[in-house]
Amino acid sequence: MVKWLIVLSALVAFSECFKRIPLIRGKSARRGLQEKGLWEEYRMKFPYRPMAKFIQTGSEAMTNDADLEYYGVISIGTPPQSFTIMFDTGSSNLWVPSVYCSSSACEKHNRFDPSKSSTFKWGSEPLSIQYGTGSMTGYLAVDTVEVAGITVKDQIFGVSTTEAPFMDTMKPDGILGLAFQSIASDDVTPVFSNMVQQKLVEQPLFSVYLSRDGEHGSEVLFGGVDDNHYTGQITWIPLTSATYWQIKMDRVSINGQTVACSGGCQAIIDTGTSLIVGPNQEINNMNSWVGASSNQYGEATVNCQNIGSMPEVTFTLNGHDFNVPASAYITQSYYGCTTGFGQSGGIGSGLWILGDVFIREYYSIFDMEAHYIGLAKSV
Template sequence: MKWLIVVLACAALSEGLNRVPLKRFKSMREELREKGIHLPYSDPALKYLPYHTSTFASSGSALINNYADRTASPPQSSYFGAISIGTPPKSFQVLFDTGSSNLWVDSSYCSTQACTSHTQYNPQRSSTYSSNGQTIYLPYGFGSLYAVLGYDTVVVAGITVPRQVFGLSTREPKQTFLSAKFDGILGLAYPSISSGQATPVMDNMMQDNLLQANLFAFYLSRNEEQGSELSFGEVDQSKYQGQIYWTPVTAETYWQIGIDGFQVNNKETGWCSQGCQAIVDTGTPSLTCPHQFLGYLMRGIGAQQNQYGEYMVDCSETQNLPTISLTISGVDFALPPSAYISVYYQNGYQFCTVNIYPTYLPPQNRQPLWILGDVFLREYYSVYDRSNNRVGFATAV
């Protein structure tokens, strides 16, 4: 009987170690707003421009922290969790981002306040660190930074990846990184867009045969609740209901897919009659709409623009707002008002903003480009299948 108890205890411990929660807190923009600072809108698609303007056309689960920004506009909810780097291992909170491919963390090489206010990696304190001194530049929609590439042991969701290349930040000039609750970003897109040709974490897992299936999946919790999850090598059937609907990746850069149609209250707009493209991006808090359609969409919703350029609605009317839907590979994925309306409070007053913003990326093959960020991904469990180059969506529980 003792051996059975020991086995069960070890199994429970192993399960616990393989599940790291994704927390949700106030967002960067929320904290700045409470201090009376209104940041101008920054197109989340800016981080995609280096690609679009270039000449290139075992299993484990990590519980993710749900960092909610219900007061920010645009809302800056982000989902991040713990990884470890080095020997002995040091823990870092990283944003898990399907819209980029590099892993980087704050480091002792960086002396800006954005770095020193976070946990910093010190290469002198790891016996397994090495580097060739290569430097890289990493642009994101909310800021950019410079880093030097190094190699060390990385553990994600209980999966050990030896000699993983990652960036050690050397300069972070943006105020937004100062307010960030995470210490770095772990990119999960394709290697073709990785700065410095650094091999992404997922690709090293695949090359080393560390996964029982070459896929990962996200469950993003709603309403500032905890329980978000990133799974490697498996899907968690307890996080969705019904079936998973699959759609092919249309470009092996970001997780880019096709959109067949867009409806407002079950009425087809015709905006994607010739096809649209979308990037599925856990690192973008909002749903972004091609700029040429935004005015029409906001009129359909009944939103009005305020002095800061934000689209607002009457909070007493949110239940009466239309459902919007995207058609992907013949399946309609609906977003009710509760999905795209964010509520925040300022000076004792309640405000309701539409969490849909414009993007100005050029069309892909003459097809308008959307970004399916957290507004969409909180409603739908998402699976990213590298073996078959496809994305799956199922209704989240």
Template sequence: MNRKQRMPLIKGKHKRKSPQEYLKKYSLDAEFQATATLTNDYEMLYYGVVSIGTPPQSFTVQIDTGSSNLWVSSVYCTACQNHQKFNPSTSSTFQWGSQAISITYGSGFMTGELGIDTVEIGGISVTQQTFGVAKTEDNEESTDGLLGMAFQALASDNVEPVFQNMVQQNLVSQPMFSLYLTGNDQQGSELVFGGYDESHFTGQLTWIPLTSATWYEIKMDSVTINGNIVACAGGCNAIIDSGTSLVMGPQNGINNINAWVGASSTSNSVSCQNIQSMPDVTFTLNGHAFTIPASAYVMQWGSGCSTGFGSMGSGGGVDSLWILGDVFMRQYYSVFDMGSKYVGLAPAV
């Protein structure tokens, strides 16, 4: 039986095992993976479908490696317009939890109650999964909810994330998942549970150790253009985050990048006619260079263009935490190894 599942997208001090050690360990067992197909929503977000309850009720959820909770709109949310709404009373397997839940994101929020039910995604059914039953939300996205894929340490109310439960219930053979994000409004994006798909990248995966098992946070050495350090001088930290559309960073670093690539000094707009002559931007992560060409970091909106580099504020004048969002992830197939606490990156195809 194959437990490598595909989903279409519509810090301890103990010795850390390398991804290769985990692969060797699990190679003795059957390979359990599943794949979920994801939908590319105008390159602003990527979502898949989850089903909750008995009989199942289906919802679109944004796939977010920058948070850890699953939640969906519910019949108790009067303001949740144009969304499918979970109805607990029609599920024979639903139980109410004992806590309320409240989550604030970089943009938007949700509040509600915790519930427990069976959750299915990509052909994998997770039993006794705790999730948020939204009663109020500020969700302007097209999706009905959100599926957080980060570590439990980041979860509101210390809820066990869906993927962690997949591992604990032996539904996947390896404690890793991977993301393939398409560009140019193309479909075919995928979330693979339990492994990765070599057909979506070239060369070998570069494995980078996590500096924190909350987000998928890694060491970034610098950001360079034409060999010149333009941001993150002296090093900083970055997270690989599918829930953020752009590459985000402190204002001084982002302003410098935008100036070097020729963006407007008052915004990140550029001339669409200049894309071919604009320079590459290179992010050096733990000693390895990952380059993004202008064709990948310039986003076209109707008749205008802008860079995919956005500011998170002044950051106190110091380059600290960066977010390598979808602009970066479309270029690099991303493997998230929760067991060994590594991220693997390779050029996407």
């Protein structure tokens, strides 16, 4: 009996090394606006630039959130105040709305009240982050942040005082960046970096599982890897830049023919972008190869009845092939079927984003210390 109690205690201790946070898969802002017949008007006012988050001006990181879908819950302060947060491997700052923000977007979300936290301290710098469809401004602050049961003390984060109108349509209250400190606004230490420095996780890595179907089932796991979410071997790919989670892509091919990224290019694994995004001409070529045509929103549409006969698209990353079937890159809705390949809008210098369309197919492990990404076939 004592022997079994020891084994049970060891298993409990082992499970505590890994901290999970479940993610909800919600409707993207773009889809919501389309359903209301507002997307075309909105795009004219606020041009959709999915590559904008990977351009930096000074210390201000840029991002675009028109396509966010996955979000979870964290808390800030003592006692804790809860917020729904988008976990974004394409940015590095944590910020939430504050009670000092009167923008309509703030009024539609949970707002942090510093006066209600006994551990709150104001920072010394203002914060401004430019988005592809607007911006947020505010101030830096310091408080206790709890993520997946992990309590991070003295975390610097942003409290917004203004937010762009597009945040009106977003489900998450704010964003938690999971990229490197080198691209953080005001050189703020990111939340996961603090987890590692404060020795709150077993390993300096986190992993992401995005479910293919259903609202629930997705998760971010801090400090470990869950082998229940993948099959086969993990392929480890070195980063080419420890800024974003950036890697070398050799080519994109269909039926053995190179259709994009000929001669090699750079790609970023990004949970904060729904689509696979690349240079306009190359994305047009990919869409043409799979038989897509453009609709009134500039999206590539296909006949839903053709999905079963459409080809796989192969992304070759550092010498390894990763196939994405039509069932993964085609989105079906009441309004028809569209591909998950989006144009960069003419910016980004050839950079590609492998967003949620790709990550749903491949369990993704982000090793912050070794500077590697691990990919394995999701189950």
